[in-house]
Amino acid sequence: MLLTPALTALAAVAQPSTAHAAGPVTTLTDGFYVDPDSTAQQWIDAHRADGRAGAIQSSIADVPTARWFGNWSGAIGTATGAYTGAAAAKGRLPILVAYNIPDRDICAGQSGGGAGSPAEYATWIAAFAGGIGSRPAVVVLEPDALGGESCMTPAQTAVRNAMLRNAVAQFKAKAPNTLLYLDAGNPAWVGADTMARRLVDAGVGGAHGFSLNVSNFLPTTQNTAYGNAVNAVLRSTKGYTKPFVVDTSRNGNGSDGTWCNPPGRRIGTPTRWGGGAEMLLWIKAPGESDGNCGTGAGSSGGQFLPEVAYKLIYGY
Template sequence: MQPSNSAGSPFRRFTAPAALMLAAALTTACGPSEPPAPAEAEALGSRTDALTELVSNGTFNGGTVSPWWSGPNTQSRVENARLRVDVGGGTANPWDALIGQDDIPLVNGRAYTLSFTASASVSTTVRVTVQLESAPYTAPLDRQITLDGTSRRFTFPFTSTLATQAGQVTFQMGGRATGFSAFIDDISLTTEDGGGGGGPLSMTNGFYIDPNSNPANWVRANSGDSRAARIQSSVANNLAARWFAAWSGDITTAVSSFVSAADAADKLPVLVAYNIPGRDCGSHSGGGAGSPEAYRTWISSFAAAIGNRPAVVIIEPDAVAQLDCLANDAERQTRISLIRYATEQFRDRAPNTWAYLDAGNALWINADTMAQRLENMGVRNVRGFALNVSNFYTTAQSASYAGSVNSSLSSRYGYTKPFVVDTSRNGNGSNGEWCNPAGRKIGTTNQVGVGGAEMTLWIKVPGDSDGQCGVAPNTPAGTFVPDVALRMIDGL
């Protein structure tokens, strides 16, 4: 399943359990799907109040400390799924021994709530702040608490007096003659951001359309071509998803730049992580990270580069469905552990991201088998699952399959999950072929709450070749072909 080797487009924060009920159109980026829709989607509709989480890795369930940092006279580690902070003695001021997290956005006049659970090995006083991360360290929240051996929940509502992207949360534990250990867990900093349920949908004003998608780049380079205007209006103006892999270069820079552009435009970015070792079973879109260790570093950096900003991420198209193509059980177990690790990274490092684990398509894997794989690979850690990425099945077929998967998840494991559908090339449905088949058509554009899906998204790029096959027999996967794009527009 070959993506576009191009960049993506901006989209901001959308928080939406309730907002999803308001099916407002949203334009997306790269991907296979259905008939064309308006280029610039409307806002998601009237917003309802939603809690937006601003702290990353507040639960420490993944066993890592980052992005929390330790200052002088403190050492931190995760112990029993909570943060243990060993504090040195002989300090004069509270800030002489502290931990914190930076890059917290604050809006002047907005209400926030900081909450956490904490205890300590001795009775001691701790200063807790939400403040500027540099001088003059202005602190809209500055409280002193007493900790002892009993674990307690602390909750502090406050109104910000700052407008900054450079806020920080600190726990200042210095000023004691002797050392001690503090234990902190379930740290949360939330704000009502006018959305519907704490996710990215209500935090933004529509989907970010990738200005550097393959079709957009082709149009810029061929403005005099008679095909350019139609490709611009029907394809380039609707593409949101950007695919990230080895071709993206430094993944931190690539992801951060894309998400920053979306954030600046107040739009919601859609990203695809596509770098699993042994990708596509060595077929047209083969490749991926060179080792499990390299992949863990790559995907962790991917999630951290998003941070607290709103985003939608599709995790590793085909990787779950293609488990069977791996050579032996050891390789399959490695794949399972890597995908689960990816879900944990987005859970812990990108709290305002809705991540969806790819679950193949409607006629690929038995629904019970897919449900078992999703459970084993960590779908509980993320928002839900994605269907039909780079394929052609109708939204109705995908929704029916999603219902079967959720029925199995419910009966076996006691939960269900939302799903999204790639509609970039499913306007005419599938003819049973997957590699550049003739007669396919673009589908409904990026929208919320269509056909039972949480979102319909253009994930694959209409016009990008699937490989050297079908109506593009000599074109490598990921290469944009304007005549194929026109076929997708016209359904030929």
């Protein structure tokens, strides 16, 4: 898919600069927006004397990472407009996550919630896209929504797909410079042929692409192989393929087979263009809890845990 002129210009800025590390591959992140109010940065600002603050600043807070938007975000159009406006003022490309679909996280439940009805969600997602407007942005649409269809009835699935198709249409109409990625779970969840069908049913034909490994730990190579397998099915059944992005925020040590605050994981390749996918992105913020489980026992989903963040830096 061709980028609009605005996105083409930002993509050029975001590509690795010759002023940085030698060699054809770099993890430097020119062009992507660093959230100045991330949970990691908030913790650092309040704990400057903590011995972990320096490492968390340089290894996590300074890395471009997605900001998640949901029913905690207040007036959503105002929120997305302010965030993308701040990024545009710096000439940077922001990464946003839309996470408010009804019956959110229906399989695991640690991040349950979402809009109260399909109508409420339709209003919310239209305002989300409208707030971005013509500003360039990357948006990951509803992590786990398609993977979670495994836990839904056919009737529930039909309603969810209709909501996602409408969301894709809203971004196409209201946010033309947004690279929209419909979330496609991860390789350990749903087979590539099934996920390709779910993507089609949810309207991926109108989106820029799909996202993989959000909040998970699977290696980048496993995700790129899966993304290519999904695209092979799309090519054979629909005659097109789609770019995909991989969440590398916590996959530096791969997966131990569990998903909820497992020990021994490590931060992965920082946000960048390329790397086997269209982009490698930090979508899940390292140090934010997956829920009341594992190394985050007693916490809630999204709560920043400095000890977990610190251990992710060093892999223990």
